[in-house]
Amino acid sequence: MNKRLFFYLHIGYWLLVLMQVLLVALGTGVLGTHFDWRLFLSIVLPVKALQIACSAMFFYINYLFLIPYVLKKGTILKYILSLVGGIIVFSPLYYLMEQIVYPLIGWKSYDMDLDLFFAFIVALGANFLNIFLGLLLSYLMDWRTIRAEKEVVEKEHLKTELAFLKSQVNPHYLFNTINDIYSLTQQQSEEAPEALLKLSEVLRYMLRESDDPYVPLANEIDYLNNVIDLQKIGQKGNSHIDFKLVGKIEHQKIAPVILINFIENAFKHGIFKNSEEPIQILVTIDKQAFHLHLRNKINVAKKDRTGGIGLVNVQRRLALIYPNRHKLLINPQTDTFVVDLKIDLYD
Template structure:
């Protein structure tokens, strides 16, 4: 809550207290048997305002000075001593206003003259509720501050963790691609310019466009297509991937680089160099949901020692970004690795 809002709440509270005091005064018949507007505005309103001003003075002395400087620092004795001192200081003020100031305005709170001991008892009784309110508000504000700081810390931790997880995208693919493009340029291949363009688009997406929490789904799909095309170049054309998109991705947003781990996993541990056993990928968009399906034949002869963090990475990111808004099923069936992912994009 902003400071301005807190100030407005304080002003609103004391305004309501003032209105309540005025209504009580009218209800108890201080104006006599009929309502006298002149008497109300000329005497009752200023007198009640002065009475409330004493309460406000005590409340904020306790709330802003005594509680933070003594009580919250663990010195209860000093706090109680200071509280008694403030009450003793306010008692003469209350006594003077009751005996000398209010009569000048035409107001007398008591039929008999008020002595100092009576003034002290009245001051203590009127201050008691404000002592309690000051303590309650002070510790409530502390609780609110602690909760806000905790939420900010959790958000920063989440942000840091997501950035770290995103940075774990496998760099080996990029290094291999650069080497492949270099080889193509050495051979003066016509594929080299196109491959270089796709790599620049891929890097631009990874380093710039994926900085936000969400990106257009169409760009995420285009990123996957570029990765597949570059992989085909690296395999000298012997890379078979059936990539299909159903539905309209325009207008839909998704967390960036959330699908690439599944594709990398298929390239690392799957068979994709045989036309009869391609990697099958389907992206289906249905209203506000996206369904992602990928399956590949498991390569039992290929062991990638650098693997192991890809799927754990994406599971963690999905849990952080789409809590209770995604369904992930990973299974093996007859030497086939299958991933089915549903994400609610709303």
């Protein structure tokens, strides 16, 4: 909490206490049956303000010193003894107020003269509630501080984990793409320059935008198109991918490079050289929802028999970025692999 706001809240609290005390005093008829502004301003207000000032003084001694330095660093017994000592120290102050200061103003709280023992009882009664309010406020502030620190740690852990997952996504994709372009250059293919241009656009997107928590959906779709084009170039046109986009892209945003793993997985483990059984990618968009449906035939002779961490990573990223805002179904059938992903895009 902002220190200035905290200060204002404390001032406001004691002003409210003073107002409440004044209203109670007026309600009990201390000025008689007729309200007198002169008596109110010259007697009731100064007396009650002094009483609140004494209570506030004891409250802050307890809150700022006794609780943090005696109770929290010592024992309950030491704290109780310190409270008793504080009341004893304050008793002469209440005695002087009742016996000297108040009579000078024209106020008398009690019909009898006070002794120091009765002043101790008065001081204890005046501050009994303040002791518990100080304890309550102190431990509430401790709880709030611990919760804020925990939230900071969790956010830092989340950012670190997401960065780690991203660092695993990008090198995996780049390794495959560079291998394809290297093959094209060895064959002196005319498509090698175009592939390098597409790769530079992909890298620009990764470097400039993937660090943002959310990017325009249009940029992510362009990124997917570049990935698909690179795949087709790398396979010399012998890569059949049916990519359809339904809906209108406006100002929607999405987490960057969140879909590449599904596309890469289809390229890596799917059959894409059969024109009759292409990789099918359908993206449906509306103002607040994104839907990806991907289907590909499974290549029995997998290129990578060791498996990968791509799908595990993207599932974890989705859980971190879109908790309770996404639905992912992965259905590996006998000869077909199906991915169905729905994301709520609202902030």
